[in-house]
Amino acid sequence: MPFEDAPLCTSDCEHLLQLPLPNDPATDGYRTTGSTIFRYQYGRRDLLMFLRHAGQRMVALGHEPFVPEDLSQWDGLTPGTDVGAPRHASHQRGKDVDLSLYGTDGRSAWRSYCTTVSTVDGRVCQPGTATGYDGYANAVFFGDFYATGRVTMCFLDQELIAPTIPGAEAGVAASEIQASVLPSYSDGVHLMHWPNHDNHVHVRVSEDPTPASLSWPGVPPVPTAFEPP
DSSP: OOOOOOSSOOSSTTOEEESSSSOOHHHHOBOOOTTOOGGGOEEEHHHHHHHHHHHHHHHHTTOOOBOBOOOBOTTSSOTTGGGTOOSOSOOOTTOEEEEOOOBTTSOOOSOOSSOEEEOSSOEEEOTTOOOSBOHHHHHHHHHHHHTTTOEEEEEOOHHHHHHHHHHHHHHHHTTSSOGGGGGGGTSSSSSBOOTTOSSOEEEEEOOOSOTTOOOOOSSOOOOOOOOOO
């Protein structure tokens, strides 16, 4: 069936399709960059619908287009598997996407929002060093995904989660975020700390066909070994 823009998917939701699809960044709200590898831009129909809906809403609110990096390969495998160098430990079957974040300067580019330190688990923000991160804009951004009822988890550094929570509360007060999704910002699952997420958010949607399923299906795999420039 042909792709159609909509806030929710009703059929053929697991079918893999390729971004960018017909895309005008000024209206669709997302863009490609020189680091975009198009054979790694395949996602489930529902994830692409949610991504485009969020982008269209963000630019309608006056925000800059964001940058989606890896989803899955054309065959549903982890990006990089085709060349023997997987770029992630997840991103299979088109259910995951990495997205750039919004800064207080209004830009949404792939960049770190803190001073990082390397640990045995990966790169993390040093406490108290988050700067230039727009907690309000990103909370509004994430809220569009949460409103679908299909997000199982998102990964972000804990230093960036902290300003996102009051940003979400302000977004609810301004009627830009549904009050029903507010718990998703602080339940430790739908927005949880994971190393290497100081410069983007990792969003995963459920593969369970039951619309109300928000359960966390087991132990999360280590995401995003690759970091685009």
